[in-house]
Each structure stands twice: as C-alpha cells, then as structure tokens.
Amino acid sequence: MEGQIVKIISNLYTVKVGSELFECSARGKFRELKISPIVGDIVVINKEEKWIKEIKPRKNELKRPIIANVDMALIITSVKKPDLSLNLLDKLLSNILFNKIEPVICFTKIDLLTFKEKLALNKIIAYYKKIGIKVVTNKELKKLKKIMSKKIVVLTGQTGAGKSSLINKLSKELNLATNPISEALGRGKHTTRHVELFKIEDFYIADTPGFSSLDFDNMTEIDLKESFIEFNDYECPFKDCLHExxxxxxxxxxxxxxxILKSRYDNYRKFLREVK
Ligand SMILES: Nc1nc2c(ncn2[C@@H]2O[C@H](COP(=O)(O)OP(=O)(O)OP(=O)(O)O)[C@@H](O)[C@H]2O)c(=O)[nH]1
Ligand SMILES: [Mg+2]
Ligand SMILES: [Zn+2]
Known part of the structure; x- marks a missing residue:
C-alpha cells in the first residue's frame, strides 16, 4: 500500500493512506542506504506488520524545515515580536528558490505596527511583488486559500512568527498549540516541536518548528547569485561577476x-561571505 508520511515523532511514522492513518516503523535498511524517511515522503507500507518498505523518489526536499515533495513554501514573516528580519526573509527565499519550490511571503502581526511603520512595510511589499514573488498577510485567508488550492504547502519562519496560529485560522477543526513569544522565549523552547502535515479543504499544509538561524548547506556562490532572481535582469561586463x-x-x-532594494544587496553580500 502506498501512502504519505504526515508526521514523525521519535521512531513512529504516521502514514496516511487515503483517509486512513497507520502508525509505522521504518526498516533498518534505510539506515544502511543512508536515507531517512521524512514528512511528505510517499512510501510503500506493509499494512499487517506496519513497516515502511520503500521510499519513492522525492520531487524535492528541504533541509530546514525537513520535508519532502512540497509545491509551495509560505515564509511566515513577523513584522513585530519578533521584529521584521529581512535578513532571515532573504535567506529563506534563496534557500526555497534554490530547492525549486515556489516561495510566498506571508507577513504577520501587521496590527502591531504604527501608521508610519506600515508605510515603510508597504514599500518593502511592493518591491518583493515587483520582482515576481507573491506577498500576502495572515489576514487574507481567502486569498491564501486560493493560492494554496490543491497544493502541498510548508510553513516556515522564525519561532513565534505565527505559523501555528495561521493554521488554526485556516481550519475550524485543528487547535494547535501557540504561545506568546515572551513566554516561548522564557521557556527557551519552541512551541511546535515536530513537522506535521494537515489536510485543510483542498490543500495540505505543514506546521513546522520555528528557528532563529539558518545556513546555506550546499549552495555555491553561483547558486546564491541565481537565487537573487531580480539580479538576472541585469548584465554585468564580466559574465562571472559576483557583484562584489x-x-x-x-x-x-x-x-x-x-x-534594487539596498537591503537585498546588503544581504546578498553577507550571504556570499557565508557561502564562501
Ligand atoms: N498581534 C498579533 N499576534 C499574532 C498574530 N499571529 C500570531 N500572533 C501571536 O503570536 C504568538 C506566536 O504564535 P505561534 O503561532 O505560536 O508562532 P509559531 O510560528 O507557531 O511559533 P513556533 O511553534 O515556536 O515556531 C501567539 O501568541 C499568537 O497569538 C498576528 O497577526 N497579530
Ligand atoms: Mg508553532
Ligand atoms: Zn556585477
């Protein structure tokens, strides 16, 4: 039987087959093959013995959060508490584009901004839209549902940005744990601790643990350069110009x-040093 892994806690893999859930273990052979089943994997299971027998080839794979076979990544970006970090946003964008997944920026906590701060944010929003990236806010539920229709979507972003809260707003049935950031940071822990894929209406959405830092894994300088998609509209005299x-x-x-937005270029230069 073929199904999809929707949740992993310790060594217990929850596999969804049709509308049924099976709790399975994974075989030791995956360890030998140096591959571990991850959420989003399409797998073949043995229904009687509750084993994962085979992992189907992945369409794509993100390392952070760790998930496979997604169509879209919603970058949940808080503008206050935690404060807006264009550095983290640009890093996530590069990472997601590099992995050939469509990114969508979703700003949260706009209600906490002053009028003046909102105007500044609007300029940033306009820039990202201009370079071809979809931008929404967590208040635009109808628009979000339309964008996510028939897709497998992963939520990613800082701890306390409002990922689980957004899922709760999208679904009447789910009631995921959320926490004010002061409390979350005080406890020194993330509220969400595992990746889990939920079906809501006609889309799948994965809640994931937040993080505060991220690295570039196996991206090269060229990969980084190409992931700043608006740079591709310009031609430098030196073909291999790294714009340094x-x-x-x-x-x-x-x-x-x-x-080109100054913060985009500044972040590019910082990331270039990290990649090097
Ligand atoms: N004012 C305001 N608060 C929000 C908004 N969205 C979420 N919050 C609050 O922000 C806090 C953190 O939200 P969570 O949904 O737990 O954040 P998370 O991204 O799931 O965090 P982790 O699970 O730790 O990664 C909660 O207290 C929410 O009520 C918003 O749009 N405005
Ligand atoms: Mg959460
Ligand atoms: Zn250049």
Missing part, C-alpha cells in the same frame, strides 16, 4: 539608482 568589488557592475549601479 568588480568594476562596472550592473547590480551595484542598480542599487545606487534604487532599482
């Missing part, structure tokens, strides 16, 4: 002329 200290760089010009 090269002369006549079209990207640096575009930043100077305010065609």
């Amino acid at each position: 200290n090269e002369r006549d760089c079209a990207i640096k010009d575009a930043v100077r002329n305010k065609k």
Whole structure:
C-alpha cells in the first residue's frame, strides 16, 4: 500500500493512506542506504506488520524545515515580536528558490505596527511583488486559500512568527498549540516541536518548528547569485561577476539608482561571505 508520511515523532511514522492513518516503523535498511524517511515522503507500507518498505523518489526536499515533495513554501514573516528580519526573509527565499519550490511571503502581526511603520512595510511589499514573488498577510485567508488550492504547502519562519496560529485560522477543526513569544522565549523552547502535515479543504499544509538561524548547506556562490532572481535582469561586463568589488557592475549601479532594494544587496553580500 502506498501512502504519505504526515508526521514523525521519535521512531513512529504516521502514514496516511487515503483517509486512513497507520502508525509505522521504518526498516533498518534505510539506515544502511543512508536515507531517512521524512514528512511528505510517499512510501510503500506493509499494512499487517506496519513497516515502511520503500521510499519513492522525492520531487524535492528541504533541509530546514525537513520535508519532502512540497509545491509551495509560505515564509511566515513577523513584522513585530519578533521584529521584521529581512535578513532571515532573504535567506529563506534563496534557500526555497534554490530547492525549486515556489516561495510566498506571508507577513504577520501587521496590527502591531504604527501608521508610519506600515508605510515603510508597504514599500518593502511592493518591491518583493515587483520582482515576481507573491506577498500576502495572515489576514487574507481567502486569498491564501486560493493560492494554496490543491497544493502541498510548508510553513516556515522564525519561532513565534505565527505559523501555528495561521493554521488554526485556516481550519475550524485543528487547535494547535501557540504561545506568546515572551513566554516561548522564557521557556527557551519552541512551541511546535515536530513537522506535521494537515489536510485543510483542498490543500495540505505543514506546521513546522520555528528557528532563529539558518545556513546555506550546499549552495555555491553561483547558486546564491541565481537565487537573487531580480539580479538576472541585469548584465554585468564580466559574465562571472559576483557583484562584489568588480568594476562596472550592473547590480551595484542598480542599487545606487534604487532599482534594487539596498537591503537585498546588503544581504546578498553577507550571504556570499557565508557561502564562501
Ligand atoms: N498581534 C498579533 N499576534 C499574532 C498574530 N499571529 C500570531 N500572533 C501571536 O503570536 C504568538 C506566536 O504564535 P505561534 O503561532 O505560536 O508562532 P509559531 O510560528 O507557531 O511559533 P513556533 O511553534 O515556536 O515556531 C501567539 O501568541 C499568537 O497569538 C498576528 O497577526 N497579530
Ligand atoms: Mg508553532
Ligand atoms: Zn556585477
């Protein structure tokens, strides 16, 4: 029987076959093959003995959060408590694009901003939209449902950003644990501790534990450069220009002329050092 892993806690794998759930173990052979089943995996199970026998080839795979076969990643980005981090947002964007998954930015906690702060945020929103990325807020539930229709979507973002809260708003039945960040940080723990895939209406959505830092795994400088998708609209005299200290760089010009958001370029330079 073929199904999809929707939850993993310790060594217990919950596999959904049709509308039925089976709690399975994984065979030792996966350890030998140096592959572990992850949430989102399509697997073949032995119904009687409750074993995962086989993992089907993955369409794609994210390392953080760890999940396979997703169509879309919603980057849950809080604008206050925790404060807006364009650094983390750009890092997630690069990572998701590198993994050939469609990113969507979802801003949360806009209600905590002053009028002036909202105006500043609108400029940022306009920029990301201009470069071709979908941007929504966690208040736009109808729009979100339309964007996610028929897709497998993973939520990603900082701890306390409002991932579980959003799922609760999208579904009347689920009642996931959420926590004010002061309390969450005080306890020194993340509220959500495991990846779990839920079906809501006509889409699947995965809640994941938040994080506060992220690295670039196996991305090269070229991968990083290409993941800053708006850079591809410009042509530098040197084909392999990394837009650092090269002369006549079209990207640096575009930043100077305010065609490229300064924070995007600054983050790119920081990430380049990290990748190197
Ligand atoms: N003011 C305001 N608070 C929000 C909003 N969205 C979520 N929150 C609050 O933010 C806190 C953290 O939300 P969670 O949903 O637990 O955050 P999370 O991203 O799931 O956190 P982890 O599970 O630790 O990764 C909770 O107290 C929520 O009520 C929002 O749009 N506005
Ligand atoms: Mg959570
Ligand atoms: Zn350049």
